[in-house]
Amino acid sequence: MGENLEKTVFGYAETIRPGELVLVEYTSKEPVYLLLYEVLKYARHNGLPYVIVDVLDGLHVVRAQLRFADLDTSPIDGAPVIKIGGRLDTGRVLAKIDEVTELPILKRRFMELLESIGEEMGRESLIRIVIGATELLQQLENDPMRREEFFASIIRPMIGNPGSRGLVFINMKRVEGPSIKEAEEISTRVLRTRVEDGRFVVEVVKSIYFDEYGTEVVFEPGTMGGGENDGE
Secondary structure, rough: OOOOHHHHHHHHHHOOOOOOOOEEOOOOOOHHHHHHHHHHHHHOOOOEEEEEEEEEEEEHHHHHHHHHOOOOOOOHHHOEEEEOOOOOOOOOOEEEEEEOOOOHHHHHHHHHHHHHHHHHOOOOOOEEEEEEEEHHHHHHHHHHHHHHHHHHHHHHHHHHOEEEEEEEEEOOOOOOHHHHHHHHHHOEEEEEEEEEEEEEEEEEEOOHHHHHHHOOOEOOOOOOOOOOOOOO
């Protein structure tokens, strides 16, 4: 892949501090898997521990997209995964939680798993990457009480937690109500993707650093490498 793109993505990732929650808003028309690919490369390149939270088989779809694009899937294949709902195991699944589990139980199990994985990795700040959150938020759209309980008991407490940094991917065309507004409100940064003039663009639309507003990372055609060893 292009060295300039890698330098830009890696450099921006370095500014994300422990306790932050970064929301990535995309639509079905955009190759958002390219951004995930770069994030995984960043983590592996720097030896940073990460865990993927796979909600309702979203990770299976993303892995297939990477494979069809002839990009390395090993960062997913070897990744520790906490699976919430769904039936298709992707990555190194450590535990499964039913998506209809009562929220207090879901919170307890999720936090216990994050703590256990963090201790196993032996590092201070774990990168948690949430794939498939769109489907879960859709289920909460018409249940205001459960939605508020979800954000209050699971999401908000993670903000400022020095033990991890969060990256959550949400399809903003499929979740347009209170759920995405709440997610935007509590996130420390919001990145929004688009395709423009044949390029995949990631724009900063919210940040804890005011001078980042409007900053863009551009994926040009032909800058992504292929082959199973790409990213090693």
